[in-house]
Structures are given as structure tokens and as C-alpha cells.
Amino acid sequence: MKYWRKPLDAERKRAPHGNVHVIFERCKGCGFCIAYCPRQVLEVSDEFNRKGYHPPVVAHPEQCVNCRLCEALCPEFAIWNTLDEQEVEATK
Amino acid sequence: MxxxxxxxxxxxxxxxxxxxxxxxxxxxxxxxxxxxxxxxxxxxxxxxxxxxxxxxxxxxxxxxxxxxxxxxxxxxxxxxxxxxxxxxxxxxxxxxxxxxxxxxxxxxxxxxxxxxxxxxxxxxxxxxxxxxxxxxxxxxxxxxxxxxxxxxxxxxxxxxxxxxxxxxxxxxxxxxxxxxxxxxxxxxxxxxxxxxIDVWPRRWYRGPKDKYQPYLPDKDGVPPMVRAGDDHRFHITGLTHDERGYPIITAECQHLCVSRLVDKIRNNADDLMIVKEEQVKGADVVVVAYGISARVATKAITDARKQGIKVGFLRLITVWPFPEKRIRELAGDVKCLVMPELNMGQMYREMERAAGGKCKTLLVPHCGGWVHDPNDILKAILEGAK
Amino acid sequence: MQEFELRASDFGLVLMNPNQLIVGRGTAEHHPMEDFLRMDRMPHIWCSTCGLGTCLTAFIAAVEESTIPREDIVVVSGIGCTGRAAGYLKFDSFHTTHGRAIPYATGLKVANPRLKVCLISGDGDLVSIGGNHLIHAARRNMDMTVICVNNFNYAMTGGQAAPSTPQGAFATTTPYGAFERPFNIPFLVDSCGATYVARWTALHVRQLTISIKEAMLHRGFSFIEVISPCPTVYARRNRLGSGLDLMKFYHDHSITKNFASTRECDIKFQQDIIVGKFVQKDEPTYLDAMDAQMKKTLGAKFVPYVGPMDPGADSGRTKSDART
The missing domain is CATH 3.40.50.970 (Thiamin diphosphate (ThDP)-binding fold, Pyr/PP domains)
Known part of the structure; x- marks a missing residue:
């Protein structure tokens, strides 16, 4: 969170938690998701995919707040978020 | 009322x-x-x-x-x-x-x-x-x-x-x-x-919407069509495409795509051929003409007939595809095919090609701006009848 | 990255309600945008770090958020890298000839006014070869949404100079630097009468989504310019790094000025880019103006356009069946 201003109601609100899904072979390794994830959830994989790119890996899944920015920025439709199941349960 | x-x-x-x-x-x-x-x-x-x-x-x-x-x-x-x-x-x-x-x-x-x-x-x-x-x-x-x-x-x-x-x-x-x-x-x-008035409908596709393929042809080689906005989610492109309408940039797809575009007209040429024939049977010379030149030619034909020449008249209404089958038949029966047209020889070349050397072919050219002098066409008819 | 800290809020990255963001939820197995894409055509042809895919995600999200019935939406593209967009989007979509996407779309809209006509095409296609059509569609206030993805050059053909290439930039046809004055595209369409004009970069996904949604719901000629990175030709030839580097440049150098005068929105080579929603006004569309004028002149004699032929109904105009 080092680059972000702290919301005034941060103490009262609980950030949602999301799961990040990556389609490894679909990625073209642009790095948009890694660079712009506000919670540094993603890191560059050491592995190559079949196209020869390094897709992102979910290095810090616990950090994801399901903002879906990676999903919006990804030009390859290779990454997306879902709200964590337990979160869904908790909000019912 | x-x-x-x-x-x-x-x-x-x-x-x-x-x-x-x-x-x-x-x-x-x-x-x-x-x-x-x-x-x-x-x-x-x-x-x-x-x-x-x-x-x-x-x-x-x-x-x-x-x-x-x-x-x-x-x-x-x-x-x-x-x-x-x-x-x-x-x-x-x-x-x-x-x-x-x-x-x-x-x-x-x-x-x-x-x-x-x-x-x-x-x-x-x-x-x-x-x-x-x-x-x-x-x-x-x-x-x-x-x-x-x-x-x-x-x-x-x-x-x-x-x-x-x-x-x-x-x-x-x-x-x-x-x-x-x-x-x-x-x-x-x-x-x-x-x-x-005989008005033919569009060839609407009536199958299930998700099964529509824009270029899957009917038996006559022509595919049915849909209207945008009716949830078929079709794609069309000017690129060489397969039956789904998706671009496929290969020689094989090009062959399938272009040959069907060509064949759907060529194979149905008889169906869409409209020509008007007049006294063609037994004629020595047949004037082949279209558009305004066909009207001018009628004067020359009448004059030639007065001189005792057996002149037939074939008027092209369908100009493309060219009625080459009919011209080829005629070329075997007549001495000469004459074509007046307001250019320096366009459809004439098609006629000459279709005649295949089986008879003489004469062009009556004109650069445009006015119609032919019927006497020029008459001269060609007389020349052809020789 | 200091600027990133200062300007992060510009991008609406925080404080977003995930339930309103982008398309309906995916599942662990299913990317939510796949329903809007021709997945049998993926992967798309666009290079790694090209911004065009991101423009598509914004478009899809805008479609979803607009709640316009999906079957009413048609997508028309011209030629070029961006011209391929129509082929990837699962709508009734048309990949037309170079420069003619706007008149093609005009025909679709006038013949079938129910359609929501959206164009996604490039700067070369819309502003150069199609420039005449662009200004006339804007003049007519033709009801359509034009998304002009500007990557500052002709990318598909290998990076030639376009009327959007900034002075000083290198392209294959300007090997010693471009010296022609480029178009200020928002100013061009604004001056021609466009009733909605916005500009964002491919990084401003959220703002772009909102703008596309607003544009689609807007009656009249709506135009959105999207500055998008072209890593393979424009960035490489000008030594600007990858598309990610250009995204970072947009991040650091875009200045949001909503309702700024479009006259001031020139883009100079690697200088600040003014983004925002510049114009939004209500004026009669082409079809509105036509109906009003006809009613005024013809009165009761005016018969409004009957609409396109209905495949579901026997039109009564037909006598014989073509399928013999």
C-alpha cells in the first residue's frame, strides 16, 4: 500500500478479498497487471509459456482486494478476479 | 367515402x-x-x-x-x-x-x-x-x-x-x-x-441464430443472409474468409472463397441471361448491341433489310456475365457479327472472344458524345454480308 | 515512480466498487469477458504490450454497464491494427474497407435506426483516408459512437507516418523526423459539430469505460480518442521502450482536464497529454433533424421511414420465392 493514500474510513471498512486467475498460456507478458496492481499481488513468473512470455504469478494472493484492475488492463483477457467465496458467504 | x-x-x-x-x-x-x-x-x-x-x-x-x-x-x-x-x-x-x-x-x-x-x-x-x-x-x-x-x-x-x-x-x-x-x-x-410486379425476397436465413454462418452456401452456391441487430452475432470482412466469415489468409481459403464467388454467377449464367433476339434464324449478319446503341442499330437493320440483306438482331440486356454461349452458337451460323458501341471496343472484344474465329466480327466504334450515325452501322452490315 | 504516488487517484484505481467494475463476475474457470469475444479467434494478432486489447476490455465493460440490449449493438471497423477489433468482438460486426467505416456505419444506422452503431478504428483509418467521412458524420451529428484508437502511426503496414504523428517523431516514411503538423483530433471533431468528445489513454481504463458508456448512451455523434501504445513500430522506432514504458509515460504525463477547450489539446512528441471529457451537449441528431424538417414541410404527407425489411414477416411486396 505504499503508493496509496489512506482512506479516512479505512479503520471501519473491511476491504474485500479477491482471487486472481491467470490463464498461463494466453498471456503475452506485457506486464501491465504486475506494474499496476495496487497491492503488488503479482510477480513475473520465472517460467516461459508456450508463446515464450513470462506470465504473472500470484505471489501474494492474500493482498488482493478484488479491484479487478488487472482484468481491465489485460489486453489478452488472460487474468481476472473473483470475489473470494468466503467473502461472499460472510456478506450474506 | x-x-x-x-x-x-x-x-x-x-x-x-x-x-x-x-x-x-x-x-x-x-x-x-x-x-x-x-x-x-x-x-x-x-x-x-x-x-x-x-x-x-x-x-x-x-x-x-x-x-x-x-x-x-x-x-x-x-x-x-x-x-x-x-x-x-x-x-x-x-x-x-x-x-x-x-x-x-x-x-x-x-x-x-x-x-x-x-x-x-x-x-x-x-x-x-x-x-x-x-x-x-x-x-x-x-x-x-x-x-x-x-x-x-x-x-x-x-x-x-x-x-x-x-x-x-x-x-x-x-x-x-x-x-x-x-x-x-x-x-x-x-x-x-x-x-x-415480380419482386423477389431477400434470401433470409431461418435457422437457429447461434448456428448462422454468413458464408455457408445453399445448393446454388449462394448463402442466405441475415439482418444486423437480430442477435446472430455474425462477422463479415473484406478479407478472404471461411464460411464463418472469419479471415483466413491462406491460398486454400482464397481458392474456396473466390471460386465460389465466381461460380455462383458462372454456374447460374443461363438463369440470369436476358437477351432479345429478332430474326436471328437464317440471318447472314447479326447485329449485337446494347443500351442506346441498340436503338440506333434498329434503323441500320431496317435499312439493310430493305436492301435484301438477312440481318438478325441480338440485343443484350444482361451484359455481364456476357452471353458467350449464345454468341458462340450464333458464330457457327452466321457470316458476321457486328457490334456498334459508344467506345473503342469493349464488349466487342468479348464478342470476338466468344465467336472464337468461327465468323467475322466487326466493331462500329464511337468515342461517345453522340450516338452512331446509323449509316456507319449499315456500312458494317453490308461489309459483313459480303 | 514518485509521480505514480501523486497521481494514483487520477486513475480511479482505489475506491472503486468491485460490483460496478467491468463485466459481470467470472468464475474461477471462466473469464467474464469471454462471452463478448470470439474466443475461437484468440489469440488476437496484436503485439505484446499493445494497448488495443485493453481498449476492448473497456468497450466490453462499457457495453455491459450501459445495459443496451446486446443484439442492438453493431461494431464497425476499418482497416489496420485497430480495424481487427470488429472481428474479435462477438457482436454483429463489420470489417470494412480502409477509411469507409463511418459511411458504412451511417448506412447501417439510417437504414436500421434501432441499431446502436459503434466504430472502433485507428487514427489513420478515421482521420486520414476516412477524414472526409469523419467530419461529415460529426457535422450531421449522426447517431454513432466512434472510438478512435490513436497510436500515432500506421502500425499494420509497418510504422508509416500518419496525420497524427507528432512533429519530430520518426516513422518509416519520415526517416528524418516528421515535420508535418499533426491533427488535434478532438479539436477537429469538436469544430465539425461532434456532440460528445473525450480523450483518454489506454491506461485510463476506468475513465475510458465510463466515457464509452456515456458515448453509447449519448444521442448524436460521440467521439473518443484513445491514446494507445504501439510497441513494435512507433515505440521501437522512436526508442520509447515497450508498451509498458509508454503506459508509464501516459501515467506520468497525462493531465485530466474535463471540458478543456479542445483547441488546447494538441499532442506534442513525448510531452504532456491532456485527457478528459471535453464536450457533451444535446443537439438534434441527423435522424431527428430530418424528421423535424420533413414534418415541418410535408405535414401530414410525411411518411416516416418504414424501417428495414423484416425477415420474420412476409413483406407483402414479394411474389416469387428466390429459392427455386
Whole structure:
């Protein structure tokens, strides 16, 4: 969170938690998701995919707040978020 | 009791010029969308429709140029309208690229070319038949096209309907090759009762929406069509495509795609061939002509017959595809085929090719600007009869 | 990365309600945008770090958020890298000829006014070869949404100069630097009468989504310019790094000025880019103006356009069946 201003109601609100899904072979390794994830959830994989790119890996899944920015920025439709199941349960 | 409301079709006898008759033909054919750009000598078609359409539920849009006009027509056709554009030589040249798109995407529409003398700006107000090869080959790439040519205002009406019918049946842009003389000639035009006018429907696809493939053809090689906005989620492209409409940039797909575009016309050529024959049987010389030249030729033919020469007359209404089968048959039976046309030899070359050396062929050329002197045609007939 | 800290809020990255963001939820197995894409055509042809895919995600999200019935939406493209967009989007979609997407779309809209016509095409296609159509569609206030993806050059053909190429930038046809003055595209369409004009970069996904949604719901000619990175030709030839580097440049150098005068929105080579929603006004569309004028002149004689032929109904105009 080092680059972000702290919301005034941060103490009262609980950030949602999301799961990040990556389609490894679909990625073209642009790095948009890694660079712009506000919670540094993603890191560059050491592995190559079949196209020869390094897709992102979910290095810090616990950090994801399901903002879906990676999903919006990804030009390859290779990454997306879902709200964590337990979160869904908790909000019912 | 009020009079019954008059329908869009102006049934009855009228005194109309060819351009206006063409406009009425479009209305009778169910055309309710025109995009055009002013150009002499075709503007009267657009002007009449601009005046008529708001009273009968049609829509006319004057586009910014001919490139836009033909593009709008193609878009309108996929939007579900029966669509037409009207132009003359220079505008016809500008339309060529998108006529190719119309061929590639198999879009039914009618392009009217009221021909004038060229090249370039040429003779804006005077006649010519110099765009005949352009109608056939004007757009780049390999394809087949349908083109019709009228010789009278009455035919301008009748054949405009035929143009729409053929474009719907074969899903191809149909060129209506008028000329300035026919366009500006005023004669009696009889418009029949609306319900007696033969108008063919679009080949609508009626299967399940998610199964629609834009280029999966019926038995005659022509695929059925849908209308944009009806949830088929189809894609069409000017690129070489497969039956799904998806671009496939390979020689194999190119072969399948282009050969079907060509074959759907070539294999059905007999069906769409319209020619008018007169005293062809036993003739020594047959005059082959189209458009205004066909009318001028009748004078020469009458004169030749007075001199005892057996002259037949074959008038081309379908000019593309060229009626080569009929010409080939005739070439075996006659001494000579004579073609007058207002150019330096365009359809003549097709005739010569189809005749295959089996008989003499003579061209009566004319650069345009005026019609032939019938005596020039007569001289050719006499020459051919020798 | 200091600027990133200062300007992060510009991008609406925080404080977003995930339930309103982008398309409906995916599942662990299913990317939510796949329903809007022709997945049998993936992967798309666009290069790694090209911004065009991101423009598509914004478009899809805008479609979803607009709640316009999906079957009403048609997508028209011209030629070029961006021209391929229509082929990837699972709508009724048209890949037309170079420059003619706007008149093609005009035909679709006028012939079938129910359609929501959206164009996605490039700067070369819309502003150069199609420039005449662009200004006339804006003049007519033709009801359509034009998304002009500007990557400052002709990318598909290998990076030639476009009328959007900034002075001083290198392209294959300007090997010694471009010296022609480029178009200020928002100013061009604004001056021609466009009633909705916005500009964003491919990084401003959220703002772009909102703008596309607003544009689609807007009656009249709506135009959105999207500055998008072209890593393979424009960035490489100008030594600007990858598309990600350009995204970072947009991040650091875009200045949001909503309702700024479009006259001031020139783009100079690697200088600040003014983004925002510049114009939004209500004026009669082409079809509105036509109907009003016809009613005024013809009165009861005016018969409004009957609409396209209905495949479901026998039109009554037909006598014979074509399928013989």
C-alpha cells in the first residue's frame, strides 16, 4: 500500500478479498497487471509459456482486494478476479 | 367515402425520362434506402427519390462523396434495407473499391451508372458506353458481377426491378449500366399494378441464430443472409474468409472463397441471361448491341433489310456475365457479327472472344458524345454480308 | 515512480466498487469477458504490450454497464491494427474497407435506426483516408459512437507516418523526423459539430469505460480518442521502450482536464497529454433533424421511414420465392 493514500474510513471498512486467475498460456507478458496492481499481488513468473512470455504469478494472493484492475488492463483477457467465496458467504 | 390511399408504386402510364423511370423502378422493387452524391447525368434519379421517399417511407441520404455513398449502401443492405446508389463515370470510379467489398461480403445492392463520355471528367452532359469493362473488372481482384443495360425509359423501370431481384437472388452488387441518352430520353413508361410486379425476397436465413454462418452456401452456391441487430452475432470482412466469415489468409481459403464467388454467377449464367433476339434464324449478319446503341442499330437493320440483306438482331440486356454461349452458337451460323458501341471496343472484344474465329466480327466504334450515325452501322452490315 | 504516488487517484484505481467494475463476475474457470469475444479467434494478432486489447476490455465493460440490449449493438471497423477489433468482438460486426467505416456505419444506422452503431478504428483509418467521412458524420451529428484508437502511426503496414504523428517523431516514411503538423483530433471533431468528445489513454481504463458508456448512451455523434501504445513500430522506432514504458509515460504525463477547450489539446512528441471529457451537449441528431424538417414541410404527407425489411414477416411486396 505504499503508493496509496489512506482512506479516512479505512479503520471501519473491511476491504474485500479477491482471487486472481491467470490463464498461463494466453498471456503475452506485457506486464501491465504486475506494474499496476495496487497491492503488488503479482510477480513475473520465472517460467516461459508456450508463446515464450513470462506470465504473472500470484505471489501474494492474500493482498488482493478484488479491484479487478488487472482484468481491465489485460489486453489478452488472460487474468481476472473473483470475489473470494468466503467473502461472499460472510456478506450474506 | 374517401379515395383509397395510393401506394408507393405509381401505377399507370407516364411520360418519364429514363432517370425518373429508374427511380420509380427502385420504388417498385421495394428499395427504401438511397445514398448518393450529385453527378451529371445521373442526379435526376437521386433528386426524384429525395422528393418521393419522404412521402412513401423511404430514406435518402446525400453523402459526402461516392466512396461514402457505396459504403452507406453496403451498410444499409446489412441493416436490412433494399439499397441503391446512383452515379456516373467519375463517381463510378470512386466506388470501385467498395463494389469489391460488396462482392466479397456478398451484399445485395444496385449501383446505377448513367454513363457519360470519359476518360476523366470527359463529357459530363453527353453520352457514352465506356464504363462497360469497368463494370466488369473495375474493382481489383477476381470476381464475377452482374450488369444489365436498358435501351428505353420503360426498360429503365422494368430492369431496375430485375436488378434488385438478381442482386437478392445471387447476393451480389448489380450494375445497372444506363447511358446519358437513355437516362435523359423522355418516353411513355407504363408502370403496372404493384401486385403484378415480380419482386423477389431477400434470401433470409431461418435457422437457429447461434448456428448462422454468413458464408455457408445453399445448393446454388449462394448463402442466405441475415439482418444486423437480430442477435446472430455474425462477422463479415473484406478479407478472404471461411464460411464463418472469419479471415483466413491462406491460398486454400482464397481458392474456396473466390471460386465460389465466381461460380455462383458462372454456374447460374443461363438463369440470369436476358437477351432479345429478332430474326436471328437464317440471318447472314447479326447485329449485337446494347443500351442506346441498340436503338440506333434498329434503323441500320431496317435499312439493310430493305436492301435484301438477312440481318438478325441480338440485343443484350444482361451484359455481364456476357452471353458467350449464345454468341458462340450464333458464330457457327452466321457470316458476321457486328457490334456498334459508344467506345473503342469493349464488349466487342468479348464478342470476338466468344465467336472464337468461327465468323467475322466487326466493331462500329464511337468515342461517345453522340450516338452512331446509323449509316456507319449499315456500312458494317453490308461489309459483313459480303 | 514518485509521480505514480501523486497521481494514483487520477486513475480511479482505489475506491472503486468491485460490483460496478467491468463485466459481470467470472468464475474461477471462466473469464467474464469471454462471452463478448470470439474466443475461437484468440489469440488476437496484436503485439505484446499493445494497448488495443485493453481498449476492448473497456468497450466490453462499457457495453455491459450501459445495459443496451446486446443484439442492438453493431461494431464497425476499418482497416489496420485497430480495424481487427470488429472481428474479435462477438457482436454483429463489420470489417470494412480502409477509411469507409463511418459511411458504412451511417448506412447501417439510417437504414436500421434501432441499431446502436459503434466504430472502433485507428487514427489513420478515421482521420486520414476516412477524414472526409469523419467530419461529415460529426457535422450531421449522426447517431454513432466512434472510438478512435490513436497510436500515432500506421502500425499494420509497418510504422508509416500518419496525420497524427507528432512533429519530430520518426516513422518509416519520415526517416528524418516528421515535420508535418499533426491533427488535434478532438479539436477537429469538436469544430465539425461532434456532440460528445473525450480523450483518454489506454491506461485510463476506468475513465475510458465510463466515457464509452456515456458515448453509447449519448444521442448524436460521440467521439473518443484513445491514446494507445504501439510497441513494435512507433515505440521501437522512436526508442520509447515497450508498451509498458509508454503506459508509464501516459501515467506520468497525462493531465485530466474535463471540458478543456479542445483547441488546447494538441499532442506534442513525448510531452504532456491532456485527457478528459471535453464536450457533451444535446443537439438534434441527423435522424431527428430530418424528421423535424420533413414534418415541418410535408405535414401530414410525411411518411416516416418504414424501417428495414423484416425477415420474420412476409413483406407483402414479394411474389416469387428466390429459392427455386
Amino acid at each position: 374517401s379515395k383509397p390511399k395510393r401506394g408507393p408504386v405509381l401505377t399507370g402510364a407516364h411520360y418519364l425520362d429514363g432517370d425518373h423511370a429508374c427511380a420509380e423502378g427502385a420504388i417498385a422493387a421495394g428499395c427504401r434506402f438511397i445514398a448518393g452524391y450529385p453527378i451529371t447525368p445521373s442526379t435526376e434519379v437521386a433528386e426524384r427519390l429525395a422528393e418521393r421517399f419522404p412521402k412513401i417511407g423511404g430514406t435518402f441520404i446525400q453523402m459526402e462523396d461516392e466512396l461514402a455513398s457505396i459504403a452507406a449502401v453496403l451498410g444499409a443492405a446489412w441493416g436490412g434495407a433494399r439499397a441503391m446508389t446512383v452515379t456516373s463515370g467519375p463517381g463510378f470510379s470512386l466506388m470501385m473499391e467498395n463494389i469489391g467489398l460488396g462482392v466479397m461480403t456478398e451484399t445485395p445492392c444496385v449501383v446505377v451508372n448513367v454513363q457519360r463520355g470519359g476518360p476523366s471528367t470527359g463529357l459530363p452532359t453527353l453520352t457514352g458506353q465506356q464504363d462497360m469493362m469497368q463494370a466488369r473488372w473495375g474493382s481489383h481482384g477476381d470476381y464475377e458481377i452482374i450488369a444489365l443495360s436498358p435501351s428505353s425509359p420503360q426498360e429503365c423501370f422494368d430492369l431496375t426491378v430485375t436488378c434488385f431481384n438478381l442482386s437478392e437472388k445471387y447476393r451480389v452488387p448489380v450494375m445497372f449500366m444506363m447511358d446519358e441518352c437513355v437516362g435523359h430520353m423522355t418516353e411513355k413508361v407504363v408502370i403496372p399494378e404493384a401486385d403484378t
